[in-house]
Amino acid sequence: MQRIESLKNIKQITTEYFTAAHMAGRTPDKPVVYLNVFTPVEIFYAMDIFPVYPENHAAICGARKVTKDLAPAAEGMGYSMDLCAYARCDLGWIKTGMSPTFGLPKPDLLVVSNAQCGTLTKWFEVLSRIYNVPMFLIDVPHAGRGEKDPAAERYVRNQIEELIKLAEEISGKPLDQERLKASIQLSKQASALWTRMLELGTSKPSPMTVFDQFVSMFPIVSQRGTQPAVDFYAAVVAELEERVKQGIGGVDNERFRLFWDNLPIWPELKSLSTYLDENGANLVTSIYTWAWSMLSVGEEDPIGDWTEQYLYTFNLHMSRRVEQYTLLAEHYDLDGFVYHSNRSCKYLSQDIPEVRDAVTERTGLPGVIIEADHNDPRLYSLESMLSQLDNFLELLASRKKAN
Amino acid sequence: MSVEDPWSPFREVMESPLEWARTWKEKTGGKIIGHVLPDVPEEIIHAAGALPVAIEGAAVQASHALGHIPTYSCNHAMGTVEMGLRGDLDMLDGMVIPYVCDTTRNLFHIWDRLIPKMHNEFLRLPKRTDHSMARDYLRAEFERLYESFAGLTGKKADAAALAESVKLYNASRAKLREAYARQQTNPGVWTGERVRLLLDSSLRTPRDEHLAWMENLPWNDQSDVAAETIRIYVRGKVWDPPGIAALLDQMGFTVVDDETVTGYRAIAQDAPLNGDPIEALVQRHMATIPYTGYHVEPRKMTGDFVDRVKASNARAVVFLNPKFCEAAAFDTPDFQKALQEASIPSLILETSARGVSTSQISLRLEAFREMIADDLP
Numbered sequence: 201m202q203r204i205e206s207l208k209n210i211k212q213i214t215t216e217y218f219t220a221a222h223m224a225g226r227t228p229d230k231p232v233v234y235l236n237v238f239t240p241v242e243i244f245y246a247m248d249i250f251p252v253y254p255e256n257h258a259a260i261c262g263a264r265k266v267t268k269d270l271a272p273a274a275e276g277m278g279y280s281m282d283l284c285a286y287a288r289c290d291l292g293w294i295k296t297g298m299s300p301t302f303g304l305p306k307p308d309l310l311v312v313s314n315a316q317c318g319t320l321t322k323w324f325e326v327l328s329r330i331y332n333v334p335m336f337l338i339d340v341p342h343a344g345r346g347e348k349d350p351a352a353e354r355y356v357r358n359q360i361e362e363l364i365k366l367a368e369e370i371s372g373k374p375l376d377q378e379r380l381k382a383s384i385q386l387s388k389q390a391s392a393l394w395t396r397m398l399e400l401g402t403s404k405p406s407p408m409t410v411f412d413q414f415v416s417m418f419p420i421v422s423q424r425g426t427q428p429a430v431d432f433y434a435a436v437v438a439e440l441e442e443r444v445k446q447g448i449g450g451v452d453n454e455r456f457r458l459f460w461d462n463l464p465i466w467p468e469l470k471s472l473s474t475y476l477d478e479n480g481a482n483l484v485t486s487i488y489t490w491a492w493s494m495l496s497v498g499e500e501d502p503i504g505d506w507t508e509q510y511l512y513t514f515n516l517h518m519s520r521r522v523e524q525y526t527l528l529a530e531h532y533d534l535d536g537f538v539y540h541s542n543r544s545c546k547y548l549s550q551d552i553p554e555v556r557d558a559v560t561e562r563t564g565l566p567g568v569i570i571e572a573d574h575n576d577p578r579l580y581s582l583e584s585m586l587s588q589l590d591n592f593l594e595l596l597a598s599r600k601k602a603n
Numbered sequence: 604m605s606v607e608d609p610w611s612p613f614r615e616v617m618e619s620p621l622e623w624a625r626t627w628k629e630k631t632g633g634k635i636i637g638h639v640l641p642d643v644p645e646e647i648i649h650a651a652g653a654l655p656v657a658i659e660g661a662a663v664q665a666s667h668a669l670g671h672i673p674t675y676s677c678n679h680a681m682g683t684v685e686m687g688l689r690g691d692l693d694m695l696d697g698m699v700i701p702y703v704c705d706t707t708r709n710l711f712h713i714w715d716r717l718i719p720k721m722h723n724e725f726l727r728l729p730k731r732t733d734h735s736m737a738r739d740y741l742r743a744e745f746e747r748l749y750e751s752f753a754g755l756t757g758k759k760a761d762a763a764a765l766a767e768s769v770k771l772y773n774a775s776r777a778k779l780r781e782a783y784a785r786q787q788t789n790p791g792v793w794t795g796e797r798v799r800l801l802l803d804s805s806l807r808t809p810r811d812e813h814l815a816w817m818e819n820l821p822w823n824d825q826s827d828v829a830a831e832t833i834r835i836y837v838r839g840k841v842w843d844p845p846g847i848a849a850l851l852d853q854m855g856f857t858v859v860d861d862e863t864v865t866g867y868r869a870i871a872q873d874a875p876l877n878g879d880p881i882e883a884l885v886q887r888h889m890a891t892i893p894y895t896g897y898h899v900e901p902r903k904m905t906g907d908f909v910d911r912v913k914a915s916n917a918r919a920v921v922f923l924n925p926k927f928c929e930a931a932a933f934d935t936p937d938f939q940k941a942l943q944e945a946s947i948p949s950l951i952l953e954t955s956a957r958g959v960s961t962s963q964i965s966l967r968l969e970a971f972r973e974m975i976a977d978d979l980p
């Protein structure tokens with residue numbers, strides 16, 4: 201496969217980000233906040249509060265294969281092996297000090313929203329006790345079957361307003377609306393470029409794989425609202441557009457166009473991408489990477505937009521997910537679905553058997569469920585995963601032949 | 604019902620609770636609404652004219668469920684799916700799944716797809732217990748639930764009916780609290796096992812009948828004297844494995860307080876009767892010790908827990924932690940550490956763990972008892 205050159209910049213971006221994070225950790229008037237994705241990071245950039253994502257750090261630990269040392273350390277602290285492997289990696293690095301990024305700076309504030317999983321709330325509670333720092337939960341009620349919920353809107357909006365007050369207390373200055381607007385602008389640009397990047401995957405062959413998207417996620421997660429994120433994605437998009445013109449695919453010989461469900465299996469990025477490349481299978485899209493295209497807000501009423509987003513975009517009823525998958529099947533002209541039943545991420549995995557069946561009913565496309573884990577290689581076997589994929593690709597080949 | 608044995612009506616219910624509910628429905632033609640426990644306000648279901656019945660999947664062996672929910676899910680969810688697929692719950696007219704964790708969120712999705720004909724409600728409980736808007740939100744959720752079930756039964760969701768239900772449930776809780784307290788003063792008659800029988804059956808029978816049955820219990824029997832037992836405090840989801848209460852009795856433990864959703868926590872708080880009944884239920888919910896899936900100020904959480912244990916005068920703590928329950932697994936290490944610092948011994952029993960037998964649990968409890976006994980001054 202021909203590599204995407206601009207992705208190499210990710211190393212530099214990550215290094216600079218962690219250097220800045222550690223600097224912030226050592227600068228008394230530069231507070232550090234720990235966040236998860238569905239929180240208004242633009243506010244913190246606008247207030248000179250440095251945002252850090254423990255999930256992101258844990259993913260780096262997974263990709264660099266240090267989970268095997270970190271997770272057992274967390275288990276030694278009494279945290280069960282059944283818990284999210286990101287959380288175990290994070291607690292493990294705190295215990296051992298081992299980390300490819302020299303760890304994370306100590307937080308001054310923890311902010312988490314449960315528009316994602318409930319796990320993060322409990323994980324951050326542990327961090328709040330370890331670091332003895334305040335924690336703010338943006339409690340986002342589930343959107344039920346998708347109906348509008350005015351009481352939930354009031355509740356979420358009110359919490360975001362409170363969060364701004366808390367951030368002002370921590371930073372010791374009021375939120376500068378002009379700086380917020382600037383940060384929102386940059387965030388919008390990064391999101392638009394990210395969306396364009398994902399859209400380019402509809403080309404045939406698709407110029408990038410979902411693995412490339414995973415590798416390029418760091419800035420959209422950690423640096424939404426900053427110039428480096430915009431510059432990075434602008435370069436990636438330009439290169440991908442060129443690849444589309446030249447007909448260069450993410451895999452050498454694209455025979456199958458597939459969807460990836462759930463988180464990456466970070467320790468196996470290389471082995472899986474090599475295997476799929478060799479077999480002409482291109483993972484062209486994933487709901488996981490699409491999530492970041494939906495995170496931008498307007499400058500008029502950002503609090504209202506964040507409220508809408510957290511409530512109605514992410515923590516969805518399964519039937520809404522099935523609708524989205526059905527649309528993506530058509531949009532990307534997919535041949536099938538690969539579902540990652542992610543042992544230590546119950547949130548994204550427990551309804552997969554039903555999602556798979558419902559999507560197949562709707563689209564007529566087959567789906568395979570592979571049993572693995574996003575970060576802990578002790579919880580799966582690569583061989584059995586590959587043999588499941590072998591069978592699935594054979595099925596897809598015979599379907600193609602029959603058609 | 605045997606006249607001689609006042610405990611028999613409760614026992615009859617719990618011998619086969621789902622069959623009991625089915626027979627009740629055949630006899631009365633009434634509607635039944637199942638609920639998967641944590642903090643579903645039974646008063647609302649009752650006021651809407653249906654019988655609330657607790658559905659507990661913890662001890663159910665999964666086979667049909669295996670293709671529909673991964674094995675890394677807790678047994679509360681797996682067992683519920685199993686019962687649903689086996690048809691054990693087909694007498695239910697409705698179901699409430701409360702949003703207390705990621706698993707119940709996914710259970711709601713799975714349930715909607717597998718049992719679409721049932722009137723399914725997802726009760727979105729706020730996770731913050733410290734926020735005024737959380738009360739406002741909870742109120743709206745309770746109102747929505749009441750409207751929804753009144754629609755199902757054809758009744759009107761009116762405040763007067765709800766106030767009556769609140770009154771009835773308060774009376775029932777008061778009686779159950781009295782029974783619970785007798786475990787300490789008359790442990791020979793009011794054994795842990797019997798008190799569990801009362802609590803468990805109350806979650807599955809019409810409360811007025813249950814209250815009437817309780818009147819016949821031997822409240823005046825003073826024949827028994829307090830025995831020398833080890834006073835323990837229990838934290839966990841439900842009383843699982845089945846028979847754990849009897850096991851604790853046999854081993855000489857007395858449960859002086861517990862934070863399980865089917866235990867003292869469920870009866871500790873009444874809903875104030877002097878105003879709007881929905882508001883009263885909100886107040887009751889917020890006054891109840893937060894379930895492990897909720898969020899409270901983390902730095903206070905462990906200290907508050909230790910204070911509750913100390914206030915109960917318990918000598919030790921037993922955690923009944925369901926296997927694969929993330930919320931409990933995140934909380935427990937720091938809770939245990941805080942207990943250790945307060946010199947209170949504790950034991951974690953991983954419950955609903957497939958392949959763990961009662962005899963293994965009994966061995967662990969025995970070792971724990973010996974350890975506590977050695978610790979005595």
Ligand code: SF4
Nearest residue numbers: 284286317319320545
């Ligand atoms: S991997 Fe899953 S459980 Fe872990 S933090 Fe992410 S969404 Fe939550």
Ligand code: SF4
Nearest residue numbers: 677679704706925928
């Ligand atoms: S036992 Fe734990 S994981 Fe299972 S439903 Fe209850 S809170 Fe959720």
